[in-house]
Amino acid sequence: MKEINLTEEQQAVIHHPIGKHARVLAVAGSGKSYTMACRIQHLVQECNVTPHAIRVLMFNRLARQQFHTHLDLTGLPDSMQPEVHTFHSFSFQIINTMVRIGVLPGLTQFWTGEKEELIWLTAKRAIESLERQHRIPPNSIETEDALNAISLWKGALLTPERAGSWSMPNMHLVYEEFDRMRLEKSALTFDDFIPLAIDILETNTNARKRWCGPVEYLIVDEYQDVNYGQQRLLELLSDEKADVTVVGDDDQCIYEWRGARPKYIVRDFEQVFNHKLHSIYRLSHSFRFGPTIARSASLLIHQNTKRVSKDVIAYQKDKLGFIQVYNSGYAANKALMEQVEALIKADGILPQEIAVLSRLYAQMDHLEAEFLNRHMPYRVEGHDPFFKRSEIKTLLDYIRLGKDFQEPLNDQITKLFLTLANKPNRMLSRAVLERLVYESRYLSLSLDRLLHNVLYVYTYNLSKWQQEKLDEVWQLLTRIYTGIVAGESAGDLLHDLVDQTGYLDSFQNYYGDGEHADGKIMAVQNFLEYVGHTRLTPLSLLEHIARLDTTQGAPIEKQVVFTTIFRTKGLEFDYVFLPETNEGVLPYLKGAPIDIYDTQSRFLEDPMSDKLESERRLFYVAITRARKGVFIGAGNHPSRFLSEIQLEEVRT
Secondary structure (H helix, E strand, O other), rough: OOOOOHHHHHHHOOOOOOOOOEEEOOOOOHHHHHHHHHHHHHHHHHOOHHHEEEEEEEHHHHHHHHHHHHHHHHOOOOHOOOEEEHHEEEHHHHHHHHHHHOOOOOOOOOOOOOOOHHHHHHHHHHHHHHOOOOOOOOOOOHHHHHHHHHHHHOOOOOOOHHHEEEOOOOHHHHHHHHHHHHOOOOOHHHHHHHHHHHHHHHHHHHHHHHHHHOOEEEOOOOOOHHHHHHHHHHOOOOOOOOEEEEEEEEOOOOOOOHOEEEEEEEEHHHHOOOOOOOEEEEEEEEOOOOOHHHHHHHHHHOOOOOOOEEEEEEOOOOOOOOOEEOOOHHHHHHHHHHHHHHHHHHOOOOHHHHEEEEOOOOHHHHHHHHHOOOOOOEEEEOOOOHHHHHHHHHHHHHHHHHOOOOOOOOOHHHHHHHHOOOOOEEEEOOHHHHHHHHHHHHOOOHHHHHHHHHHOOOOOOHHHHHHHHHHHHHHHHHHHHHHHOOOOOOOHHHHHHHHHHHHOOOOOOOOOOHHHHHHHHHHHHHHHHHHHHHOEEEHHHHHHHOOOOOOOOOOHOOOOOEEHHHHHHHOOOOEEEEEEOOOOOOOOOOOOOOOEEOOOOOOOOOOOOOHHHHHHHHHHHHHOOOEEEEEEEEEOOOHHHHOOOHHHHHHO
């Protein structure tokens, strides 16, 4: 075995005695994956364990790929390496085998990869079907929200019959209709893999013997991130006989909003896997960063009380590293931008080794604008750039519709009108709107003339309430058209549009007082500020937005990545930038507990962690992504976490 920087703590894990369970608590950058690879090498080559008796489950595809690399580093030949799966790839293997041998006939489609769009389309059609049947009010449920709820329900192994939502009592109807449509197509989504695999193992004796019987050693990475369904799969695989080794860090549990619970690694592991004795190990030395980041991270996370106590210790005491904070409000973004330029142009740092991270995407808007102004290539992962987000597209679409307000109706104008008539939600029937539009198109009327006729010429049997709502639309589009013709400032026009429609309030009315609403409100406010700085007319703004290219045509390795902290688990960069790290955003303390529940009370979901402790873990994950340096921007109300990392004490 090639021993690369193995500490005494790692050696203890590698030589953990056979016949006992193990819980390994590993801090960020502690080499846990390599340690577990060495553990497998020890089992196979020194303990004569057959690779087929070892089951390895990783959290995602990237971790799986990296683990194969670590196995190769140990010198273990490919022929002696066990299979390494993600939870989903292992479940897919079970399902695919059952389909092939005829146990699951008729499953002909897998809505994954390029076919994932079918999931969104089916959910949208399910909502539209329920609206037509008057089972849910029009425009009361967004497709994205429905898919998030369905994913949570399936992760908790809740069928439509048991699916409850605290905030949206009708949401289970969408789940029921979505699954009906999915099954009509004999299709499976990514979220169906684990529940179906569990059902197979629980109900098919031969399948359980085949998949669980050979497992003598079960090794699970990122155990702090498992949800109820994944936990149940592990219990089945262990079959109350396998040695179970789980590896993770409760301080890095940041996915509670999608069902993960730190309780499994903090408390429940010993209670559930109770057929053998247990050993607890700690990997406290980080190879990723030096003492400054290690000490600050440790001081920060020690503020949490509901955790397993462990320090973060830099393995290399002389390794350089720093945390730099800029408390200068909006000017902090300019300072961060200058640091990015200095790293790339003066120090020769590759852009791909720099990451801009945040709690909400809207926190990065101002820094995105700085990148665009200085033609610095970047990309936003997991979301659209700030100027392409759906809430911004709605504002720009109003300008597009206002521009053609007096032109004869065509397909484009019709599509925009039918979309915008209920943005924000005016509760206008789409069927009524379509009837009005298509009758008017036959007469080659403009949208202006259509609305005039509806209000002052023909009644179309509309109620007074419907007429009032259409009058709002007419007045608004008249205002936009007049502003465009007059060459008014786009900033002034959009400010009026937002105010007259109650656009910002509409987000809270729909999403409630939480991060969905606040993120969209921040995005709109930031965009209005950006537009104000451009001093463009409305039509010039449309042309300006159309020309924007975040990548500047550069290859991916020449682009700085912008993304949320949630998307960076398992990743590391030379330098991490955290813009607008302000109290009220990080930590973000609003929001309700997880929204789903079991209507039959058979699945009793534990409450989520204390909100502040959960947010502190998120900041801990953010600063521990950096190998060399962390740059933090803050405004007039900097996050409390900036004092908790105790920079002055750490530097002395």
